[in-house]
Amino acid sequence: MTSERHYSPIDRLLLQADAALRTLLPFSGASGRPSPAVVLPEAELSTEESRHIAGLMRINHTGEVCAQALYQGQALTAKLPEVRSAMEQAADEEIDHLAWCEQRIRELGSHPSVLNPLFYGLSFGVGAIAGLVSDRVSLGFVAATEDQVCKHLDEHLQQIPEHDAKSRAILQQMRIDEEQHADSALAAGGLRFPAPVKFGMTLLSKVMTKSTYRI
Numbered sequence: 001m002t003s004e005r006h007y008s009p010i011d012r013l014l015l016q017a018d019a020a021l022r023t024l025l026p027f028s029g030a031s032g033r034p035s036p037a038v039v040l041p042e043a044e045l046s047t048e049e050s051r052h053i054a055g056l057m058r059i060n061h062t063g064e065v066c067a068q069a070l071y072q073g074q075a076l077t078a079k080l081p082e083v084r085s086a087m088e089q090a091a092d093e094e095i096d097h098l099a100w101c102e103q104r105i106r107e108l109g110s111h112p113s114v115l116n117p118l119f120y121g122l123s124f125g126v127g128a129i130a131g132l133v134s135d136r137v138s139l140g141f142v143a144a145t146e147d148q149v150c151k152h153l154d155e156h157l158q159q160i161p162e163h164d165a166k167s168r169a170i171l172q173q174m175r176i177d178e179e180q181h182a183d184s185a186l187a188a189g190g191l192r193f194p195a196p197v198k199f200g201m202t203l204l205s206k207v208m209t210k211s212t213y214r215i
């Protein structure tokens with residue numbers, strides 16, 4: 001893990017730029033685990049169904065872009081080396097989700113959101129600020145964000161037809177991983193955020209989902 005080594009500020013900047021490019025450039029995220037969808041048959045989907053499912057998968061892909069940026073921002077400013085290392089490990093795991101969602105969006109004949117660089121920048125800033133405030137706030141932010149992601153995944157699993165086994169398998173595995181991320185952030189000392197903060201996060205996520213469903 002990078003946290004064990006001593007990097008100069010310039011090294012860290014280059015590593016951040018590399019992570020941002022790997023998140024934002026098309027086809028650049030190589031997953032460590034194969035997509036749960038690869039072994040499943042492609043469903044016969046109407047044009048309308050494909051368009052709707054691609055919109056939902058685009059939301060999930062942007063969610064993963066945000067997670068990636070949040071973790072990278074937090075890793076930059078985390079105070080404890082073990083928290084920094086946990087953030088970098090989580091970011092690695094999220095790359096799988098990013099790659100699986102992108103692959104599925106392409107299979108459905110669509111593309112990731114053009115707004116991803118904007119959401120990457122915003123989430124990176126939020127992550128870096130949370131890390132500056134304290135590691136407990138930073139970890140609390142991870143837990144609250146992952147809770148939000150789980151809610152989206154549950155809603156999407158209700159909307160995606162049963163016969164689209166590929167999309168469903170991806171979201172089901174993501175649901176398992178995200179719940180684990182939330183639990184380990186709280187176990188590592190993350191603050192449980194009060195309801196008003198969570199409400200603010202829900203509003204922000206609505207802006208993200210409404211916009212990236214379409215573009």
Ligand SMILES: [Fe+2]
Binds near residue numbers: 064097178
């Ligand atoms: Fe994820």
Ligand SMILES: [Fe+2]
Binds near residue numbers: 094
């Ligand atoms: Fe996650």
